[in-house]
Amino acid sequence: MLQGAAGRLSADGSSVRAMRTPLRRVVAAAAGAVTAAGLSFTAAPPAGATTATPTTAGAAITTAGTAPAATSHPPTGRAASGRDSLFPGQGTDAYDVRHYDVALDYAKAGTISATTTVRATAARPLPRIDLDLEGLTVRSVSVDGRDATWSRTGTKLHVVPRATVHGDFTVVVRYGGRPVTHIDPDGAKDGWVPTADGATVLSEPVGAQTWFPDNNTPADKASFRVAVTVPAGTEVAGNGVLSGESTRAGRTTWTWVQREPMATYLAMISIGQYDVYRSSLRLADGRTIPVTSFIDPDLGSQAAARAQIAPAVRFLERHFGPYPFSSVGIVASRIKVGYALETQTRPFFDGPVDTSTLVHELAHQWYGDSVTPADWGDIWLNEGFATYAEWWWQEAHGGQTRAEAFAKAYATAADDELWGPAPADLHDPALLFSDAVYTRGAMTLEALRHRIGSAAFDEVLQRWAATEEYRSTDTDAFVALAERVSGQRLDGFFDTWLYTPGKPARP
Structure with a gap:
């Protein structure tokens, strides 16, 4: 994901301040041209410590510092508590979903009628099955072919089967109504976003529950399999x-099949008047x-962006390994959410597509x-890696090097958003x-490269x-x-860069 205004950079790289506190791409917004190739660090000081300035060009990023006697960071919340x-x-670890089958009928009035089938496995006996569903009206629920009772609390759908489930089981939920748009804790929109010619669903982090009942956790x-029925002449993009x-x-009816496993937050449909471009790679x-x-025809053909898909995938394959999925492509429209999103196999862009953002979202196909x-607390594994891919692409195409991007970011003065939270x-x-x-996620990777060597x-x-x-x-x-490699x-090293608030200090 790239966000405008507080995390998700807009598709054209601009900031959308009205929605989120600003996130600045390192290459676009770090003030001043810093030519230093790297820095030398010790362990991080407490938050609020005096910031440092970069060394002269050619200095090495050693990041060698005082290591604690044992790893000091806590386990993730899910590892510690199951939540x-x-x-x-959101979500539960009480069962494991193996497959979702969503059949959704969309009306021009903006309402839907849908059936979702959830095939899952419970490792222990379950007298109740909890699903995540926001808004919409539930019409019936069955478990293993038998009617089940159900109730709702907030965004939870509590299903009580006639008999306790254990091992494989199937839940079928029939529902409908007018889907809602979810508002994230930072004020951004996700989930079902209505448009003049249809709707787009962007599910990160928890918006999937606005259009189908699910176990809404990245774990x-x-x-x-998603089948969407729309008025003839309307197109439907999917995963x-x-x-x-x-x-x-x-x-x-447009039927999309995603055979490789997918987290609910990566599930997407986009209904509208689209020009569809098909080729192969x-x-x-x-x-x-x-x-x-x-x-979207209003954006032109986006021929330049589409022409960059193949070079970008090949570049990323050279560095990250084989492309992990069975299709690729992009969706570009204007829905005014202010961000691009790495929806699996087919990233979404809110407006024209620039190359750096395209590389970022395609890098997510590997990482994310x-x-x-x-656990959402480990999202740096998504965004730090994708931001680093942008740096690497720029270096390979005549732009600033990864070390220069690092140094420019490090030159940023005390910035609560960059150096505050770990x-x-x-x-x-x-x-x-x-x-x-x-940015600090990407900086962690660049610091790691200098610590352990490029190979x-x-x-x-x-x-x-x-x-x-x-x-x-x-x-x-x-x-x-x-550590093994x-x-x-x-x-x-990782405690300093990932788990300690504040700016890592220069010796």
């Missing part, structure tokens, strides 16, 4: 591969996948979509998309994408991998 650290009311990934498009009695591993893009944090120790969900997550660093990134493919994971697993003890 997400930033959204404790639970599943395959998806994965378009497996069917059929018209009957003036209604067209041959990947590094020999596969050929479809490239399907949906462009395939490799997903199990990227992997967030306590306020309103800071989920803050500069500390994006080991490159191996860490590729092995992270390969060993955690299609899984939900956490920062501790990344730290452990970096480098042969170094890095707990002090």
Whole structure:
């Protein structure tokens, strides 16, 4: 995700201050041209300590400092309690969803009639099944083919089957009404966003519950089949591969299949008047996948952006490993949310698409979509990596180097958003998309490269994408991998960069 105004940079890189506190891309907004290639750090001082300035060009980022006797950071909220650290009311670890099947009928008036089938497995007996659903009217619920009783509390749908479930079970929920737009803790919109010609659903972080009942946590990934029926002449973008498009009695059904596991926050549909562009892409591993893009005609053809998809994917494959999915493409429209989003296989852009943002969202297909944090408190594993991919692309295409991007960011004076919260120790969900997550997350990776060397660093990134493919994971697993590959003890390094508020100090 790239956000305007407080985390999600807008699709054209501009700031949308009306929605969020500003997030500045390092390359666009750090004041002054800093040519230093790197810095030398010790452990981080307490928040509010005097800031440092970069050294002269050519200095090395050593980040060698005083390491604690043992790893000092706490486990993530989910690891400690089974609940997400930033959204404790969302999702559950009581069962594991294997597949969602969503059949949704959309009317021009903006209402929907839908049926969602949830196929899941419970490792222990469950007398009640909790799902997340916001707004909408539930009409009936069944479990394993038998009517079930249900009740609602806030955004929870409590389902009581006739018999306790254990092992595999299936829940079918029939529902409808006018979907709501969810407002995030930082004031941004997600979930179902109505437009003049339809609607777009952007589910991060918890907006998926506005259009289908689900286990709304990044810790639970599943395959998806989504069939959306709309008035003929209307297009529907979705995740994965378009497996069917059929018209009957003036209604067209678009069926999207995402076979690779997907977190609910990455699920997307976009209904509207689109120009659809189809081509194919041959990947590094020999596969050929479809490239399907949906462009609002008001934005022109976005030919330059579409032409960059293949070069960007090939560039990212060289550094991160094989592309993890079976399709790719983009969706570009104007819905006035002020951010781009890494919706799986087909990122969404709110307006014209610039190359840097395209690289950012495509990098998420590896880091965020395939490799997903199990807890929202580890979102730096998404945004720090994608921001770093932007830096790397710029370096490879004649722009500033990664070390220069790091130095420019470090030259930023005392900035509460950048240096205040620790990227992997967030306590306020309103800071989920803050500069500390994006920029300091990317700086952590660049500092790690200088600490362990480029060869080991490159191996860490590729092995992270390969060993955690299609899984939900956490920062501790990344730290452990970096230590195995480098042969170094890095707990002090990561405590400084990820778990300690304040700006890391110069000796």
